[in-house]
Amino acid sequence: MNNLDPKRFILVGAGGIGNWLAAGLVRLLEWKYPGSGLIIVDGDNYEEKNRERQEFIKLGNKAVVKATELVAHFPNTTIIPIPKWVVSDDFGGVASDENTPKITATQLIAENDVVFAVVDNFAARKIIFDAAAKLDNIDVFTGGNDDDLFGSIYHYQKRDGVEITAHPAEFHPEYNFPPDKNPGEMSCQDRAEIEGGTQLLATNMAVAAFILGRVQKTIVNNQISEETEIFFDLGLGKSEPYNRNNVNESLTVQ
């Protein structure tokens, strides 16, 4: 695939990180890759309590509201909302629960996609990474933060069936043994009881900015990044990159 060809970006999660990331991704596609697609996936709704950290034009499903907002300003990008929760392939009841629309990760992502997994739990991210691992050419960026000023991002990449960077579960047992649950695989009542926590706007925006920086280097500039994983702490004013590459870092992605 030519690096100048139109892309298909899939943003999973349009909340604290995803709503800021969407603003950056759509601008990148609009001017660098006109004719591209931005698919926004989220089963959750914007509520008034979200305004402290998230920007939205009206209440309602996050994917639909964010897509509606962006379509009006970016005519060279096809923006498609998918108001569904992402679940694993072996999750039962995908078609049977009309109140909680779902899509499996393997139905969602395809070869050559660039995926952004900015959901708020390890369980859902693991589902997306596992689906990506079955493909030959894929990029998955993820990021998250705590309730304070710490955050991290990770870039998983495969080219021609080879894992350029390691699956994040190789370095993070929290993916294989998540302390949380995928909201898409919870009941409506359980999901309603999830606390939003006390996240900070600055940290959400920083995660989005770090991801956009990685996209610029590895997708736009087509470079293999040594900075596969980055930890940051806005309180300490520190960031630290880690090389999780499986291949010689001097190689250039073809």
Place this chain on the structure above:
Amino acid sequence: MDTNSSSAQQPRANGMANLRYGVYNQPSNIAGKTVAEVRSQFSKIWGIPNDAVAYCGKDKMDENSVIQPGQNIEFHRRAGEKG
């Protein structure tokens, strides 16, 4: 937070190795010490939890592993979860 380990009680050591945890990255006089000793030394100043596994590259190190001079030791930090 003081990230300088020099004030901590120093078990035996005979050389430098590099130690990393999250945003922290510091050459330290830790060669010759065990992973458990290093964890104890840095746990308070860097906040390393007891369940953070130590790695040398992709090789998992157990608590009794002795750190060699020049090694790059990483206590894996849990990724950011929310968003």
